[in-house]
Amino acid sequence: MILGEAQFAVITSAxxxxxxxxxxxxxxxxxxxxFMLVAAAAAVVxxxxxxxxxxxxxxxxxxxxxxxxxxxAPFGQFETxxxxxxNLHQTGVVQLSGWLIWCTAS
Numbered sequence: 001m002i003l004g005e006a007q008f009a010v011i012t013s014a015x016x017x018x019x020x021x022x023x024x025x026x027x028x029x030x031x032x033x034x035f036m037l038v039a040a041a042a043a044v045v046x047x048x049x050x051x052x053x054x055x056x057x058x059x060x061x062x063x064x065x066x067x068x069x070x071x072x073a074p075f076g077q078f079e080t081x082x083x084x085x086x087n088l089h090q091t092g093v094v095q096l097s098g099w100l101i102w103c104t105a106s
């Protein structure tokens with residue numbers, strides 16, 4: 001397994017599904033190293049491999065203004081399937097904000 005350099009993304013969305021990182025190509029996975037999320041109102045979110053795809057996390061309940069912070073792990077927290085985008089799905093439509101550190105894995 002070859003890991004690419006760490007990359008950074010802003011999370012800002014009020015949609016039911018938000019593409020956080022586009023698919024990276026044939027045979028390449030997106031590995032999440034760390035993230036932080038905070039919601040403007042109560043929300044339930046799940047990271048997915050592909051839009052409406054496989055859940056990469058369980059449903060996480062966010063309280064208003066209280067952050068969920070997954071510390072950066074050198075080997076990663078979870079990863080998508082090869083050639084799949086990283087999606088953030090939420091039930092309802094609440095403003096979500098935060099950051100994401102990710103890399104490619106091939």
